Amino acid sequence: MSDSPLRIHQIREQLRQQLDAGVFDKDHKLPSERQLSELFAVSRMTLKDALSALEAEGLIYREGRRGWFVAVPRLIYNPLSRSHFHRMVEEQHRRADTEVLSIQSELASPELMRVMELEPLTPIERLTRRRSIDGRAVLLVENCLVSRYFPDILKEDLTQSLTELYRQRYGYRNSRSRFDVQPAAAPASVAKALHLSPGQMVLKIIRVNYNQAGELIDSEFEYWRHDAVCIRIDSQCRVETEAILK
Amino acid sequence: MSDSPLRIHQIREQLRQQLDAGVFDKDHKLPSERQLSELFAVSRMTLKDALSALEAEGLIYREGRRGWFVAVPRLIYNPLSRSHFHRMVEEQHRRADTEVLSIQSELASPELMRVMELEPLTPIERLTRRRSIDGRAVLLVENCLVSRYFPDILKEDLTQSLTELYRQRYGYRNSRSRFDVQPAAAPASVAKALHLSPGQMVLKIIRVNYNQAGELIDSEFEYWRHDAVCIRIDSQCRVETEAILK
DNA sequence: TAGTGGTCTAGACCACGGG
DNA sequence: CCGTGGTCTAGACCACTAC
Structure with missing residues (x-):
């Protein structure tokens, strides 16, 4: 020494x-x-x-x-403007990609029942997608849709924005969202999909979406690489949003 | 072996x-x-x-x-409802404490000028406070106030909600906020104040607040222990907020 | 197959916390 | 003061990636 x-x-x-x-x-x-x-x-x-x-x-x-x-600059992500991942990324002059990793019909898990306030045995569709910016996997999204609101959705192109699909195919508009943001450890499946070491930290966003009738139609679990995103919320948008809705 | x-x-x-x-x-x-x-x-x-x-x-x-x-349950924190830290904590049946760590008058740093879009040489007050839940330090907040909007503020009790102080003492209402949320490493001073190991990860929230005249009056840098908080945003609140403002 | 990071050991000294 | 976690070493084997 x-x-x-x-x-x-x-x-x-x-x-x-x-x-x-x-x-x-x-x-x-x-x-x-x-x-x-x-x-x-x-x-x-x-x-x-x-x-x-x-x-x-x-x-x-x-x-x-x-x-x-x-590192690479963080994506500025405004969750109040509801997904449109590809548009958001391209507005920031980056390249976006979406891959469908899995999709399956199943019954709501206990945790999901709690988050979405569902009845037991509610059939749902679970859609897992990986999203990349400039070729780097930064986000794993898991969508849980209440099946009865989305007949035949598995036949659609699921790499696009689900919000758009909801609107064009089913006539649903997003009238209300609630989301929770918190740091968390990546579950093993997420870590693998994002090339993270097991248990590494991610930013977890849980959101639930209601349609114009106030029905809770789907929820979303997002896992972001912690260095890849900056969440931005501007209360000014609220006024604009309200104006548009009227 | x-x-x-x-x-x-x-x-x-x-x-x-x-x-x-x-x-x-x-x-x-x-x-x-x-x-x-x-x-x-x-x-x-x-x-x-x-x-x-x-x-x-x-x-x-x-x-x-x-x-x-x-670990202890996370505080549910809705930044759209503007601080009121003590009320928020007590509504969740916990005990809140605020300590003023330092306060000084100075000129805006380059970084602050960028965040707040200030002119060079703008005088500000920088207020650093530590906040605890049930006796555990979980949050370090640094407020930067544009001095000219807050004459004699150093004479006030600064452990209370600043929002309240703004309203009662200066007649300012918060008409708009913008905030960024991102994981970050704790700067040395923050790590020390929150009893963290140097460089440990925290949740950083940068917010800027405008008064009813649309003037940018202060900004806030919040450093949360990553395990102590869950950020919750409900777009439903927007309607309620708008209604109240009218 | 060669090189990478991931995991693991069995020690050690130090700085700080609390009694 | 002693016990704590924080830091550090000089090795080692393994699982996986990239070629």
């Missing part, structure tokens, strides 16, 4: 400078943990701690066993 | 069961890391990883060098 080698905090500062200066990254991938730990003359565990701290700051992110990458 | 000892995931499951069953905790403090690592026959580093995973799930939390504690 020489003096005291670089501490975790000093490594953070040094890496932060390098990142700010844009020194790293042709294709925005950082050198491997082993290379960096040699570079800074610390053990790999210590270096990982430093990288994890920068990850919490949102300066870098981790992708499965693929390595560390420099 | 016997076979393979308990892995991190198995420890998580076991601890989760113990927690759900309410086995631990007289005063809801967990045994020390060293004790637990012996109990599960793993190294302390491994045990820490397991605890960190449970922390991400929101089942336990860490307090400075004091130890690990079982």
Whole structure:
């Protein structure tokens, strides 16, 4: 043991400078943990701690066993303007993709019954989709639709905005939404789909939507990579929304 | 080395069961890391990883060098209903406290100028307060008020709701708010005030408030312990709010 | 197959907390 | 003061990715 080698905090500062200066990254991938730990003359565990701290700051992110990458600007997401994921992303000059991962008819789980205030044995459709920005998977969405409101919905193109589909195909307008936002650990299935380490933190958004008749027609569980999104709400929109509804 | 000892995931499951069953905790403090690592026959580093995973799930939390504690229900926080922290907390049958940590007159920083769209050299008051629920520090709020709108405000009781103070003392009503919500790393000062480890993750809320004349009068930086809050927004409230304003 | 990050060990010293 | 968590080491094996 020489003096005291670089501490975790000093490594953070040094890496932060390098990142700010844009020194790293042709294709925005950082050198491997082993290379960096040699570079800074610390053990790999210590270096990982430093990288994890920068990850919490949102300066870098981790992708499965693929390595560390420099962060990308967050998507500004206004949940009051109801989905339209693709439009929102394109307005911010990014490229959006949606993949349907699974879809199945089933009965509402106890948790879902609680969230949606459903009767026992209510048939629902459960739709799981993964959404990407500029080719990077950032969001896993699980929609639970009350089947009786959506006959034959499985025959539709489900990569588009569901809101649009509701309106055009079924004549439903979204009159009211309630949503909860909270940090949470990614469930195993979500972690896998988003290339996260098991138990890594995500931003979880639970929302329930009512149609113009006040009927609770569907709910949505969103899991966002924590560094990929900034939720923006402007109470000004309320006045505009109200005006439009009239 | 016997076979393979308990892995991190198995420890998580076991601890989760113990927690759900309410086995631990007289005063809801967990045994020390060293004790637990012996109990599960793993190294302390491994045990820490397991605890960190449970922390991400929101089942336990860490307090400075004091130890690990079982989690407490999240505060349901509706930012559209504008602060009134104490009322909100008491409605949820908890006890609220507010401490003023610092207050000083200064010129707007570059970052603040950007957020609040201020002229250079604008004088502001910067007020830092710590808020607790049932004796646990969960929120650090930093308010930045444009000085010219709030003459002599430093003479007031600043532990109360600022919204109330604005209304009663200055006749300002909040006509519009915009806020951004995103996960972030706690800056050192915030980490210290909330007894967090440096760089730990928090939920950051930046909001700007306009008065009835559409003037941007103050902004607020909130840093919440990530396990202490659930943000709830109900678009239904909008109609009610609008009705009240008329 | 080579290289990556994920996990894990068995120690150690330090800074801070509370009695 | 002692016990706590925070940090750190110098190795190791494994599961997976990318080629």
